Amino acid sequence: MAETAAGVAEAAPDTDVLDTIQQRVLWLATRIVDAANHDRDTGDGVKVGGHQASSASLVTIMTALYFAYLDAPDKVSVKPHASPAFHAIQYLLGNLDRRYLPMLRAFGGLQSYPSRTKDPDPVDFSTGSVGLGAAAPLFAAVTRRYVDAHFGARPHSRFVALIGDAELDEGNIWEAVSDPATDGLGNVMWIVDVNRQSLDRVVPGSRIAQWEQQFTGAGWQVVEAKYGHRLQAAFAREGGHALRGWIDQMPNEHYQSLFGLPPQAVRDRFLDGAPDEVRRFCAAIADADLAGLVTDLAGHDFRSLLDAFGECDRDKVRPGVVFAYTVKGWGLPLAGNPRNHSALVTTAQVDELRERLGLTLATEWDRLDPMTAAGQWVAARREHLARAPRGHPPALAVPDSTGLRAGRGMSTQEALGRILVGLSRDEAVAPFLVTAAPDVATSTNLAGFINRMGVFSPAARRSWSEDAALKWSEGPEGQHIELGISEMNLFLLLGQLGLSWDLSDQPLLPVGTVYDPFVLRGLDAFVYSVYSGARFVVAGTPSGVSLAPEGGAHQSTITASVGLELPGVTFIEPAYAAALDWLLCGALQSIAAADAAPPGTTPAEQGSYYFRLSTRGIDQDPFARARDRLGDAILRRQVLAGAYPLVDAAGAAAQGAPAVYLAGSGAVLPEVLAAAAELTDEGIAAHVIDVTSADRLYRAWQRTLRQGVRTATTPSVPGALRSVFGSRAPVVTVHDAASHTLSWLGSALGVPAVSLGVDAFGQSGTVGDLYRAHDLDAGSIVNAALAALSLREP
Numbered sequence: 001m002a003e004t005a006a007g008v009a010e011a012a013p014d015t016d017v018l019d020t021i022q023q024r025v026l027w028l029a030t031r032i033v034d035a036a037n038h039d040r041d042t043g044d045g046v047k048v049g050g051h052q053a054s055s056a057s058l059v060t061i062m063t064a065l066y067f068a069y070l071d072a073p074d075k076v077s078v079k080p081h082a083s084p085a086f087h088a089i090q091y092l093l094g095n096l097d098r099r100y101l102p103m104l105r106a107f108g109g110l111q112s113y114p115s116r117t118k119d120p121d122p123v124d125f126s127t128g129s130v131g132l133g134a135a136a137p138l139f140a141a142v143t144r145r146y147v148d149a150h151f152g153a154r155p156h157s158r159f160v161a162l163i164g165d166a167e168l169d170e171g172n173i174w175e176a177v178s179d180p181a182t183d184g185l186g187n188v189m190w191i192v193d194v195n196r197q198s199l200d201r202v203v204p205g206s207r208i209a210q211w212e213q214q215f216t217g218a219g220w221q222v223v224e225a226k227y228g229h230r231l232q233a234a235f236a237r238e239g240g241h242a243l244r245g246w247i248d249q250m251p252n253e254h255y256q257s258l259f260g261l262p263p264q265a266v267r268d269r270f271l272d273g274a275p276d277e278v279r280r281f282c283a284a285i286a287d288a289d290l291a292g293l294v295t296d297l298a299g300h301d302f303r304s305l306l307d308a309f310g311e312c313d314r315d316k317v318r319p320g321v322v323f324a325y326t327v328k329g330w331g332l333p334l335a336g337n338p339r340n341h342s343a344l345v346t347t348a349q350v351d352e353l354r355e356r357l358g359l360t361l362a363t364e365w366d367r368l369d370p371m372t373a374a375g376q377w378v379a380a381r382r383e384h385l386a387r388a389p390r391g392h393p394p395a396l397a398v399p400d401s402t403g404l405r406a407g408r409g410m411s412t413q414e415a416l417g418r419i420l421v422g423l424s425r426d427e428a429v430a431p432f433l434v435t436a437a438p439d440v441a442t443s444t445n446l447a448g449f450i451n452r453m454g455v456f457s458p459a460a461r462r463s464w465s466e467d468a469a470l471k472w473s474e475g476p477e478g479q480h481i482e483l484g485i486s487e488m489n490l491f492l493l494l495g496q497l498g499l500s501w502d503l504s505d506q507p508l509l510p511v512g513t514v515y516d517p518f519v520l521r522g523l524d525a526f527v528y529s530v531y532s533g534a535r536f537v538v539a540g541t542p543s544g545v546s547l548a549p550e551g552g553a554h555q556s557t558i559t560a561s562v563g564l565e566l567p568g569v570t571f572i573e574p575a576y577a578a579a580l581d582w583l584l585c586g587a588l589q590s591i592a593a594a595d596a597a598p599p600g601t602t603p604a605e606q607g608s609y610y611f612r613l614s615t616r617g618i619d620q621d622p623f624a625r626a627r628d629r630l631g632d633a634i635l636r637r638q639v640l641a642g643a644y645p646l647v648d649a650a651g652a653a654a655q656g657a658p659a660v661y662l663a664g665s666g667a668v669l670p671e672v673l674a675a676a677a678e679l680t681d682e683g684i685a686a687h688v689i690d691v692t693s694a695d696r697l698y699r700a701w702q703r704t705l706r707q708g709v710r711t712a713t714t715p716s717v718p719g720a721l722r723s724v725f726g727s728r729a730p731v732v733t734v735h736d737a738a739s740h741t742l743s744w745l746g747s748a749l750g751v752p753a754v755s756l757g758v759d760a761f762g763q764s765g766t767v768g769d770l771y772r773a774h775d776l777d778a779g780s781i782v783n784a785a786l787a788a789l790s791l792r793e794p
């Protein structure tokens with residue numbers, strides 16, 4: 001053993017030492033789950049759960065990684081059900097306080113699945129929804145390649161994913177692998193935990209061969225870590241090739257059935273249907289050895305694993321995938337049992353394991369003794385893996401607006417394109433902007449930005465297009481990342497771009513565009529990314545039935561509710577271009593501020609921003625009039641807070657006219673204004689409120705309610721609502737989205753409310769046709785206002 005800890009880490013790892021460490025990892029991972037289920041009185045009778053078998057399956061691989069392979073800048077995603085093994089390792093490395101060990105799945109304790117935002121130890125990638133956490137490191141590597149190309153090389157990181165074999169069933173895996181944007185990332189290594197078991201069943205063997213071909217076809221290096229050293233030695237002996245042939249062709253279901261059998265039964269089962277040559281070969285092997293030999297898999301063999309990792313490393317061009325064959329439940333009595341996914345080892349079996357490892361109730365949670373070789377190795381690795389403290393990010397000076405001058409009939413989608421062009425001219429902001437789209441960059445108005453900033457490609461590529469309207473110039477300076485049609489990939493990429501400060505030491509301002517209905521196609525990745533703490537802007541455009549001729553398959557209705565309800569996302573739906581300018585700049589300001597916030601402080605608003613936009617050009621004059629009336633300072637503040645009075649009917653109301661609020665959001669505002677004009681003609685004081693962010697209004701309302709609930713005091717109407725809904729009058733909500741999204745306003749204001757919106761699938765037609773079909777035309781809004789007035793208490 002070398003003298004200094006660092007010196008030890010440079011030396012080749014000793015497999016006996018690694019074995020001692022992995023036994024402790026196995027013990028701690030098993031006991032962490034056991035304690036969660038047996039040591040804590042939850043008082044509610046609900047099973048706590050946890051995954052001992054899935055953790056055990058990865059114990060050797062994770063020990064090899066953390067204690068013999070990784071360097072400090074490397075980033076790792078751990079399959080969800082191995083979180084106990086991850087926490088065990090972090091504890092041994094000194095990154096997790098001992099008091100957390102009995103707190104798996106407890107409130108304030110260790111999360112069931114690795115969580116960047118909730119776990120107390122350093123989790124690089126959240127996982128849980130299978131497939132997503134697996135693909136995340138690939139997009140983190142895309143982000144790092146982008147950062148290195150634009151801002152200079154960071155310390156080299158390898159991006160590693162530990163993936164359950166059944167995770168490869170998820171389509172998002174293959175969307176990620178086959179997108180050209182993820183090509184050529186030699187610093188990516190995926191390790192597939194081939195335990196041949198999913199939750200319910202044994203994974204058919206044919207799947208694995210097919211998956212390997214798919215990776216190869218996508219330009220990946222495929223490395224198999226299948227047979228351990230003992231089996232390899234047996235294969236090399238005379239007659240051994242027959243043994244190999246027999247195991248290779250054996251269906252997974254047959255192989256899996258060997259686990260848990262008594263020794264003689266293993267022989268009978270293993271040789272069931274075997275050729276004579278194999279029978280003869282095995283006859284020379286004692287019963288007691290045969291089971292161990294035929295289940296000697298490389299995923300539990302340090303030398304094979306480290307060789308496989310090294311092979312991936314040597315290929316600097318292709319991403320690598322190691323198919324590491326393992327045993328689910330390795331080292332535990334439930335090893336290989338088809339029903340072991342959620343099974344727990346018994347208390348007696350835990351006692352037995354504790355005793356086998358020489359631990360007692362007094363020492364069971366101890367770290368490895370620092371006086372032993374294993375303890376010293378762990379200390380050395382702790383030093384080796386210690387991450388340098390991070391500096392402070394540069395402050396990004398995002399302006400309050402780009403000063404967009406809107407023509408008379410501009411859509412919010414067109415305004416988005418122009419605002420981004422405006423920002424691309426701002427030298428303080430432009431370098432940090434990066435846009436992304438899943439094959440809809442031009443149809444979502446990113447062409448102007450792309451013409452100025454170019455498309456990112458690791459190497460310059462010759463352009464064969466002479467299209468003056470769209471210069472598709474590709475090279476390492478480009479600031480737009482184009483993806484194939486995969487909304488999953490868009491949200492995974494945005495998520496990683498939005499964590500670039502955390503994972504690549506470089507703040508970015510990511511802006512993605514997607515057709516709004518297809519936000520739902522990427523929704524789980526959207527949720528995943530914001531759950532991970534990512535900060536980005538996404539524009540869902542076009543949206544709603546105002547995309548009239550495109551028909552029902554392209555019209556979105558429930559996306560506004562998604563935006564409103566999704567935590568970590570601020571949902572914004574402006575109608576006017578200048579409002580969008582303020583709101584988009586404000587969103588980018590918040591993203592920059594969140595990166596720069598000193599540790600321990602909470603920025604005013606955290607997370608990501610979802611803009612729901614439209615291609616419907618609308619007259620901008622009403623906004624200009626509100627601007628003249630209110631002045632920029634007040635109007636901007638109200639626009640940012642979520643609503644402002646577009647038409648103020650206070651004069652008519654003061655003269656005794658019955659008052660009504662028409663609260664509209666987004667592209668339907670022209671109909672709302674027309675209805676207000678009709679109502680005014682009929683002697684009704686019709687205020688028009690443009691709701692720019694139902695989300696911010698709702699949150700303000702909920703904040704005051706919650707405060708009232710928690711302090712048992714009467715909640716007040718929040719300022720954001722009070723300042724625009726100045727009097728108690730009935731309200732009509734109007735939205736080119738599900739009527740439900742704004743229907744809470746009546747309750748918030750304590751007034752009768754009628755909510756109009758799109759509550760059925762759409763179809764092709766004109767905007768007029770569809771607004772009539774969904775009662776969003778001016779006449780319907782007038783009738784709704786009359787209905788709301790009639791609902792007043794006498």
Ligand SMILES: Cc1ncc(C[n+]2csc(CCOP(=O)(O)OP(=O)(O)O)c2C)c(N)n1
Nearest residue numbers: 054081128129130164165166167197198199
């Ligand atoms: C998207 C999603 N669908 C379903 C589940 C429920 N689930 C959890 S684990 C699992 C099987 C995973 O099998 P595998 O990836 O092979 O993991 P291991 O065998 O290592 O436990 C399933 C279906 C989930 N977590 N996420």
Ligand SMILES: [Mg+2]
Nearest residue numbers: 165166197198
């Ligand atoms: Mg599995």
